[in-house]
Structure formats: C-alpha cells, structure tokens
Amino acid sequence: MKLAVLVNEGPYTHQASDTAYLFTRAALEKGHEIFRVFFYHDGVNNGTRLTVPPQDDRNIVKRWTELAEKHKLDLVVCIAAAQRRGILDENEAKRQGKDANNIAPGFRISGLGQLIEAGIQADRLVTFGD
Amino acid sequence: MTDEMMEEGGKIKKFLYINRKAPHGTIYALESLEVVLISAAFEQDVSLAFIDDGVYEIVKGQDTKGAEIKNFSPTYRALEGYDIEKLYVEKESMDARGLTEKDLLVPVKVLTAKEMADLMESQDVVMSF
Amino acid sequence: MTMLHTINKSPFERNAFDSCLTHVKKGSAILLIEDGVYGATQGTAGATKLAAAMKDVAVYALQADVEMRGMQGRLIDGVKLVDYGGFVDLVTQHQNTQAWL
Numbered sequence: 185m186k187l188a189v190l191v192n193e194g195p196y197t198h199q200a201s202d203t204a205y206l207f208t209r210a211a212l213e214k215g216h217e218i219f220r221v222f223f224y225h226d227g228v229n230n231g232t233r234l235t236v237p238p239q240d241d242r243n244i245v246k247r248w249t250e251l252a253e254k255h256k257l258d259l260v261v262c263i264a265a266a267q268r269r270g271i272l273d274e275n276e277a278k279r280q281g282k283d284a285n286n287i288a289p290g291f292r293i294s295g296l297g298q299l300i301e302a303g304i305q306a307d308r309l310v311t312f313g314d
Numbered sequence: 315m316t317d318e319m320m321e322e323g324g325k326i327k328k329f330l331y332i333n334r335k336a337p338h339g340t341i342y343a344l345e346s347l348e349v350v351l352i353s354a355a356f357e358q359d360v361s362l363a364f365i366d367d368g369v370y371e372i373v374k375g376q377d378t379k380g381a382e383i384k385n386f387s388p389t390y391r392a393l394e395g396y397d398i399e400k401l402y403v404e405k406e407s408m409d410a411r412g413l414t415e416k417d418l419l420v421p422v423k424v425l426t427a428k429e430m431a432d433l434m435e436s437q438d439v440v441m442s443f
Numbered sequence: 444m445t446m447l448h449t450i451n452k453s454p455f456e457r458n459a460f461d462s463c464l465t466h467v468k469k470g471s472a473i474l475l476i477e478d479g480v481y482g483a484t485q486g487t488a489g490a491t492k493l494a495a496a497m498k499d500v501a502v503y504a505l506q507a508d509v510e511m512r513g514m515q516g517r518l519i520d521g522v523k524l525v526d527y528g529g530f531v532d533l534v535t536q537h538q539n540t541q542a543w544l
C-alpha cells in the first residue's frame with residue numbers, strides 16, 4: 185500500500201518524530217511504499233543538519249537522512265513553516281539574503297501543496313504530532 | 315498548483331480538517347488554516363470541523379493588537395471565496411464552553427458528536443492539528 | 444468502513460482520550476501510543492470508560508511505549524499489544540486514520 189506520513193513536531197521535545205520514524209521504517213520493512221514524509225509546524229526542525237545530540241543518544245536527524253538514502257524517501261519540509269523557524273536550503277538562503285543554510289541531506293524544502301498531494305496520492309495518511 | 319498536479323487531476327477525495335486547538339496559545343490553528351487555504355487549489359471535497367477547543371478559533375471579537383500577534387480570525391470569513399463552505403461545529407463542544415452559534419464569526423452547520431463521528435468516518439483523509 | 448483512532452496523550456493531561464471515546468464508532472479501533480498508553484492501565488479514572496468502549500471497539504497499545512513507561516502488567520484486560528509493524532497493519536486495515544493530538 186502507498187502511505188504518507190505527516191510529522192508535526194520537532195526532534196527530542198516530543199516523541200512524535202521518533203514514533204513517525206519507527207512507523208515509517210516498519211512500513212518499509214513490510215514492503216509498503218512511503219509516498220512522502222511531510223514535516224510541518226515545528227516538525228521542520230527535523231530537517232536541520234546542525235543538531236549535535238549526545239553520543240549515547242539517538243541521532244534523529246541523521247536517522248531520517250539514512251532512511252531516506254536507503255529507501256529513496258521523499259522527505260519534504262514545508263517552506264512556510266521552515267521560513268518561520270529558520271530552516272533553509274541553499275536556494276532559500278540566497279533568496280532571503282541569509283549567510284548560511286542548514287538543511288540536512290535527504291530533505292528538501294517545498295510548498296504545502298506537497299502535503300495535499302500526498303493526501304490525494306497515498307492510500308493512507310498518518311499524522312504524528314502533539 | 316504545478317503542471318504535474320494538473321496532470322494528476324481527476325482524483326477527488328474527501329478531506330476533513332479537524333481543529334481541536336484554541337487559536338493563539340499555539341500556532342496549530344493558524345498553520346492548519348494555511349493548509350486549508352492551499353488545499354482549495356486542488357479541487358478536493360474539503361470540510362472543516364471545529365470540536366473541543368477548536369471552536370474558540372471562530373469566536374467573534376478576537377482582538378490581537380495588545381498581544382502584538384497577527385489576527386488571522388477574519389480569514390475564516392474568506393474561506394467562502396475559496397469555495398470552502400462546509401464548516402461544521404460540534405454542539406457539545408460549544409455547550410461545554412458556554413457558546414452558541416451567535417458567538418461565531420462565520421456561518422456553520424452545527425452537528426452533534428454522533429453526527430460528527432459519522433462525518434469523520436465518511437472521509438478519505440482526516441488531518442488534525 | 445471503519446477508522447483507526449490514535450491517542451498519544453495521557454487522559455490526565457488533555458481531553459484527547461475522552462474526545463476520542465465520544466467519537467469512536469462501533470467496529471472502529473483505537474491505538475494508544477506515546478503518553479496515550481497510560482489510558483489503557485487498570486485502576487485509573489478512565490479505565491471504566493475504556494472497558495465500556497471495548498464492547499464495541501478494539502483497543503490496542505504500542506508495546507514499546509507501554510514498556511518504556513513501565514506500564515507492562517498494568518494493562519486493562521483485552522487491550523492488545525502491537526509493535527510498529529502491527530501499527531502499520533492497523534493503518535492499512537482501516538479506511539482512514541484520525542490522530543487525536
């Protein structure tokens with residue numbers, strides 16, 4: 185089946201991102217297709233490569249990146265939510281006149297339309313949040 | 315809407331946006347309204363439900379000047395212009411908060427909790443914020 | 444068709460648990476995850492309510508979340524444990540999913 189995942193909270197503060205990751209991994213292991221993982225609200229903070237969690241803890245951002253690489257996942261960070269919270273890719277940084285970008289590998293920034301499209305195209309949409 | 319989306323057109327799903335959170339203490343109400351506005355471009359069958367503290371999102375008289383925060387409540391009145399006209403409010407949630415339809419800033423259809431449960435079950439996609 | 448409802452909040456913190464029980468329809472399923480698993484434990488204020496709902500609704504709890512909170516052995520009889528794969532199965536077996544955030 186084709187599934188889509190919506191992640192509405194950032195890493196570490198809420199368990200939502202952990203649950204979403206473990207759900208996504210389990211769905212892939214079962215042979216389902218993940219049409220897209222969409223990051224909204226503070227969920228966009230899952231897409232910064234600048235996090236440095238303690239070494240004896242899970243690395244939530246890196247874990248998403250690695251899962252994306254392994255399964256060619258489409259990890260989409262909402263542009264409007266990202267702009268509010270300072271998550272930028274190279275293009276956005278240039279466009280907004282910022283001196284740096286911080287998007288993690290495997291993530292891309294795009295519009296809210298990508299979430300609606302996921303709702304239309306996927307057989308199921310599952311939301312993780314607070 | 316992108317060209318790619320146009321090509322994928324034809325699929326019409328029932329989308330229900332469930333609002334259960336009060337409007338200003340957290341950003342969820344504002345950002346969920348942004349999703350609803352974008353969804354208008356996709357020509358889907360869109361409904362909005364306001365239950366629990368979500369009913370506070372459409373209460374009249376919200377004045378955010380003193381708090382120096384943008385007042386997005388008038389946007390609910392603009393939804394009609396986007397052909398988003400199915401707004402449902404739960405009676406029990408209003409009752410519990412001492413509110414009636416007269417306190418709301420948009421025309422809505424009032425449903426009982428049981429009717430709301432039926433509405434949820436009839437949907438293809440349920441997004442809750 | 445039936446729905447899968449997920450609850451991730453303790454019944455003592457917010458009304459997600461109560462609101463979900465008000466809206467869940469016969470034949471649907473509830474999956475308790477994260478802090479939601481406290482709602483599936485015996486001797487709590489919500490236990491009677493959940494037990495009553497279980498006449499019409501299947502109730503599941505995510506095993507990893509139960510265990511990480513030390514709630515194993517405290518679950519109400521009839522609450523079924525699932526792993527993340529079981530979560531995926533519940534999603535695919537129901538028409539849609541509503542998250543009571």
